[in-house]
Amino acid sequence: MIDIQFIRDNAELVAEKSKQKGYSVDIAQLITKDNQRRELLSQVEALRQQRNVLSNANKGEKPTAAQINSGKAIKEKLSLLEIELETIDADYYKLLRQVPNIPTASVPVGSSEDENVVIGTIGAPTKFDFEPKSHAEIGETKGWIDRDRAAKIAGSRFVYLKGSIVQLQFAIIQWVMSVLTDEEILKTIIEANNLKVSAKAFEPVLPPAIVKTDAYKATGRLNEDEVTYKLAGDDEQWLNASAEHSLCNMYMDEILPADTLPRRYIGYATSFRREAGTYGKDMEGIIRLHQFDKLEMEVFSSPETGEEEHKFLIAIQAYLVGKLGLPYRLLQKCTFDIGFPNASGWDVEVWVPSQNKYRETHSADFMTDYQARALKTRVKNDDGNIVFAHTNDATAFALGRIIAFIIENYQTSDGNVRIPEVLKTYMGGREIL
RNA sequence: GGAGAGGUGGCCGAGUGGUUGAAGGCGCUGCUCUCGAAAAGCAGUAUGCCCUUACGGGUAUCGAGGGUUCGAAUCCCUCCUUCUCCGCCA
Numbered sequence: 001m002i003d004i005q006f007i008r009d010n011a012e013l014v015a016e017k018s019k020q021k022g023y024s025v026d027i028a029q030l031i032t033k034d035n036q037r038r039e040l041l042s043q044v045e046a047l048r049q050q051r052n053v054l055s056n057a058n059k060g061e062k063p064t065a066a067q068i069n070s071g072k073a074i075k076e077k078l079s080l081l082e083i084e085l086e087t088i089d090a091d092y093y094k095l096l097r098q099v100p101n102i103p104t105a106s107v108p109v110g111s112s113e114d115e116n117v118v119i120g121t122i123g124a125p126t127k128f129d130f131e132p133k134s135h136a137e138i139g140e141t142k143g144w145i146d147r148d149r150a151a152k153i154a155g156s157r158f159v160y161l162k163g164s165i166v167q168l169q170f171a172i173i174q175w176v177m178s179v180l181t182d183e184e185i186l187k188t189i190i191e192a193n194n195l196k197v198s199a200k201a202f203e204p205v206l207p208p209a210i211v212k213t214d215a216y217k218a219t220g221r222l223n224e225d226e227v228t229y230k231l232a233g234d235d236e237q238w239l240n241a242s243a244e245h246s247l248c249n250m251y252m253d254e255i256l257p258a259d260t261l262p263r264r265y266i267g268y269a270t271s272f273r274r275e276a277g278t279y280g281k282d283m284e285g286i287i288r289l290h291q292f293d294k295l296e297m298e299v300f301s302s303p304e305t306g307e308e309e310h311k312f313l314i315a316i317q318a319y320l321v322g323k324l325g326l327p328y329r330l331l332q333k334c335t336f337d338i339g340f341p342n343a344s345g346w347d348v349e350v351w352v353p354s355q356n357k358y359r360e361t362h363s364a365d366f367m368t369d370y371q372a373r374a375l376k377t378r379v380k381n382d383d384g385n386i387v388f389a390h391t392n393d394a395t396a397f398a399l400g401r402i403i404a405f406i407i408e409n410y411q412t413s414d415g416n417v418r419i420p421e422v423l424k425t426y427m428g429g430r431e432i433l
Numbered sequence: 434g435g436a437g438a439g440g441u442g443g444c445c446g447a448g449u450g451g452u453u454g455a456a457g458g459c460g461c462u463g464c465u466c467u468c469g470a471a472a473a474g475c476a477g478u479a480u481g482c483c484c485u486u487a488c489g490g491g492u493a494u495c496g497a498g499g500g501u502u503c504g505a506a507u508c509c510c511u512c513c514u515u516c517u518c519c520g521c522c523a
Contacts, residue, residue, distance in 0.1 A: 042492095045484095046491085056451075057451095072503060075502090384478095
């Protein structure tokens with residue numbers, strides 16, 4: 001949610017920025033409801049005051065009939081106004097929640113994903129002196145990916161992953177954990193990118209794979225129609241569509257002392273997505289499945305360091321992909337593409353030989369205080385002031401997809417796949433998958 | 434899954450219908466005392482929202498939501514959750 005006071009003071013700006021993100025919001029209507037709400041609220045509170053005065057007047061003694069009658073009169077008036085307030089409240093919050101976050105100044109304005117800006121291209125597209133195969137082809141030949149039997153057991157868009165690539169997945173996990181918990185490595189990334197953040201290590205987390213409705217809604221990421229699976233029965237519970245969805249709400253309704261920030265987490269979770277309406281090349285192999293494993297970074301920080309943490313997470317993503325030896329490019333997403341709760345968003349796209357183009361593997365999302373306001377995650381400063389925290393999340397690796405792209409970029413003419421240098425120690429020193 | 438007992442402020446803990454936003458203790462902050470510290474004494478110490486330039490005032494919150502009542506932390510209902518025992522299991 002956005003600060004209502006900010007909307008009152010900057011109605012036109014908010015309307016304009018919402019439009020740039022591709023959302024139409026009736027700010028005028030929101031302001032009207034806000035005024036009505038406050039008017040009614042003061043009436044209700046005045047009545048409640050009368051009620052409190054009356055009931056405090058004769059503590060310990062029996063009230064007179066007259067007192068009871070006037071109490072009853074207040075109660076009747078109050079209940080009518082309270083119902084009215086409830087209705088306006090609902091309208092007000094519904095409108096308020098429709099207002100997306102305001103992009104930061106550096107976000108390019110654009111009206112489609114074509115207007116995302118390529119900030120840098122690192123490494124050249126992999127060259128082969130043979131016709132490269134798709135990861136799906138290689139995976140099937142090697143017996144690494146079995147979609148047919150998974151379809152029989154689980155349905156479409158599930159797989160059995162088998163053999164070496166399973167070990168590869170665990171090698172990636174081990175490597176990422178070792179990088180993100182090593183303050184010396186973090187320091188080198190910070191210095192190389194001229195960032196003003198602490199080198200505090202990330203804490204590894206295995207978060208719940210299931211999220212309750214209220215907690216999920218507060219993240220702003222619950223998408224019932226296209227993404228999120230609801231558990232059967234009466235339980236108000238959903239399957240996690242990303243580790244982020246049970247990480248970002250970890251401190252829901254809490255106030256964090258400023259000197260404990262930033263709090264950085266590296267979460268690992270199996271993620272589930274409906275993927276309604278997707279089609280085409282991405283359906284091949286393991287690029288887009290209903291179930292995949294993901295390493296996700298999440299950072300809670302003070303407002304002062306939120307944007308710098310965002311840059312830090314992007315720098316870490318670049319470090320990780322670079323160390324893996326994959327050709328990639330860095331994309332700053334335009335206003336249209338950054339997403340509803342985002343103030344800024346960047347993607348990493350890795351070169352995919354079989355598709356002859358770069359495909360998204362990572363995204364970094366900076367929410368300013370937008371998500372924290374809905375979650376009521378706050379920071380208590382040393383001077384006692386309380387403000388909303390800033391939240392950042394960023395992919396460390398979406399494992400299915402990154403494995404697919406490693407396979408494609410590291411394939412050899414004899415049909416094998418080399419193991420990236422940084423992962424060899426986690427694969428028993430082997431050279432070939 | 435079954436049975437029982439709980440959920441009160443940063444923490445412990447009192448409180449079963451009327452100055453209880455909440456005793457008392459701990460912790461924390463400030464002041465007094467001291468060369469300094471400790472001890473002691475005094476004062477302060479939750480969060481949201483509304484009004485207010487400010488000082489301040491109002492209102493709500495005792496796990497969450499609803500109900501009863503002139504009046505609810507206290508009574509009733511539903512849900513969530515913690516602990517203990519049993520069952521089952523990795």
